[in-house]
Amino acid sequence: MPCPAARMLIAMIASVTLLADASGQEQDDQTPKGVNPKDNITKIDLIYSREAFEGDVRIHSLSFRFDRALDARWGANIELPLLRFEAPGLTESGMGDAQFRLRYVNSQGLLAYIAAAELIAPTAGDDVLGSGKWQVNPVVGAVLALSQTAFVYAGYKHIWSIAGDNDRPDIDQSQPRLLAAITSHKGWWVLGDLKYTRDHEARTNLLDMEAEAGTMLSPSMAIAARVGTSALDSTRDSKLSVNFRYIFR
Secondary structure (H helix, E strand, C coil): CCCHHHHHHHHHHHHHHHHHHHHHCCCCCCCCCCCCCCCCCCEEEEEEEEEEECCCEEEEEEEEEEEEECCCCEEEEEEEEEEEEEECCEEEEEECCEEEEEEEEEEECCEEEEEEEEEEECCCCCHHHCCCEEEEEEEEEEEEEEECCEEEEEEEEEEEEEEECCCCCCCEEEEEEEEEEEECCCCEEEEEEEEEEEECCCCEEEEEEEEEEEEEEECCEEEEEEEEEEEECCCEEEEEEEEEEEECC
């Protein structure tokens, strides 16, 4: 018998396929945009997420993300999260840590190479809502097109803290990631996302496993849902998120 997360994902995929088939009757080609990591477009994402952890801890987030294509190869984005932390005897709400990114994409045939720099500012209003540290995180990766409708992404991010609250722990993490997706010219997509994190300070190993299904509602709008869980030393039990995307044309 599939677990509740698997049953939810099956239902998501079925719903997305029905929506995509209905919209596909109006337009033959609604290839998803903003799904492939190599896509360099201008868009807005509004993302709601709920994560459950051991000890009856919950984190709700509402994130605003704006991506701007600077030219054919360069892009930048900013992400601002609002968070609510819930634990027995403690509830905090407010701004989380702001994230800024600059990235470069170079496509060569079936391969696309990606390099990025991420800056995280300790803008959280409370200790439980952020790291308290300035971070500079380099990212490298590559996307291989398996066909016109399928791709695989492999990437690596290193997470470093460089300044901030001296009473908060330093951050030094290695984070390889693997993502595989199938898309459709009718507008829908499904993907799997594996992310391993080695925390060199805490000496822990985390494995996040997530799946996403989504569809283009129109040439400029998309919606997606994601479910996931974690393993190894992680205390995260489950994740559910919904992402609404508007694409500037």
